Amino acid sequence: QSVLTQPPSVSGTPGQRVTISCSGSSSNVGSNPVNWYQQLPGAAPKLFISNDDERPSGVPDRFSGSKSGTSASLAISGLQSEDEADYYCASWDDRLSAWVFGGGTKLTVL
Amino acid sequence: EVQLVESGGGLVQPGESLRLSCSASGFTFRNYAIHWVRQAPGKGLQYVAGISINGGTTYNSDFVKGGFTISRDNSKSTVFLQMRSLRPEDTAVYYCVKDIFGYFGALGHLDYWGQGTLVAVSS
Numbered sequence: 001q002s003v004l005t006q007p008p009s010v011s012g013t014p015g016q017r018v019t020i021s022c023s024g025s026s027s028n029v030g031s032n033p034v035n036w037y038q039q040l041p042g043a044a045p046k047l048f049i050s051n052d053d054e055r056p057s058g059v060p061d062r063f064s065g066s067k068s069g070t071s072a073s074l075a076i077s078g079l080q081s082e083d084e085a086d087y088y089c090a091s092w093d094d095r096l097s098a099w100v101f102g103g104g105t106k107l108t109v110l
Numbered sequence: 111e112v113q114l115v116e117s118g119g120g121l122v123q124p125g126e127s128l129r130l131s132c133s134a135s136g137f138t139f140r141n142y143a144i145h146w147v148r149q150a151p152g153k154g155l156q157y158v159a160g161i162s163i164n165g166g167t168t169y170n171s172d173f174v175k176g177g178f179t180i181s182r183d184n185s186k187s188t189v190f191l192q193m194r195s196l197r198p199e200d201t202a203v204y205y206c207v208k209d210i211f212g213y214f215g216a217l218g219h220l221d222y223w224g225q226g227t228l229v230a231v232s233s
Contacts, residue, residue, distance in 0.1 A: 056221070094216070101154060
């Protein structure tokens with residue numbers, strides 16, 4: 001059971017916009033930044049969004065992050081087949097004094 | 111280029127021990143906290159342990175029940191994860207991950223990940 005809650009799967013067609021939600025609590029998402037990771041099949045996770053809404057160098061601007069209260073979201077616009085991957089949210093938990101992750105969301109491009 | 115290379119994984123029997131290593135390059139190793147995150151087959155990411163720049167602060171997740179110990183050797187740019195009394199549920203790919211800060215906490219985040227090393231615990 002993951003501390004942060006994500007939908008197991010989302011899907012969309014090329015060119016569409018999809019969002020992935022991440023729900024937490026006051027001890028993590030509600031008080032600390034959220035980071036998002038992309039994991040392609042067979043590969044290690046890669047940082048895609050940091051500090052709620054910052055894109056590291058090299059991440060397409062089709063990806064954006066947002067947060068409100070104890071929930072965060074990753075939005076992907078202009079969906080492309082190469083975006084098909086697992087996406088994980090993560091945040092520091094003040095109560096556990098540890099990093100906590102969502103269960104991951106599998107994005108399928110139809 | 112930041113590189114983190116894990117080694118030491120393999121197949122062990124329940125109750126046995128294993129020591130993982132993470133060799134770092136491409137950045138000033140002694141300035142950054144390092145973490146271990148694992149991923150069981152077909153499952154999500156799970157935070158295992160972390161260590162601050164000088165090893166003065168470490169963290170081990172509750173589920174390891176004291177069986178894992180993280181340490182680092184800044185002179186060799188290497189982090190270790192000593193795992194004892196391994197159980198089948200410890201089977202996973204173990205990733206070594208760099209922090210953006212020297213001390214772990216809300217101000218930091220995990221930026222670079224190694225490719226991982228597979229630990230399989232089975233009789």
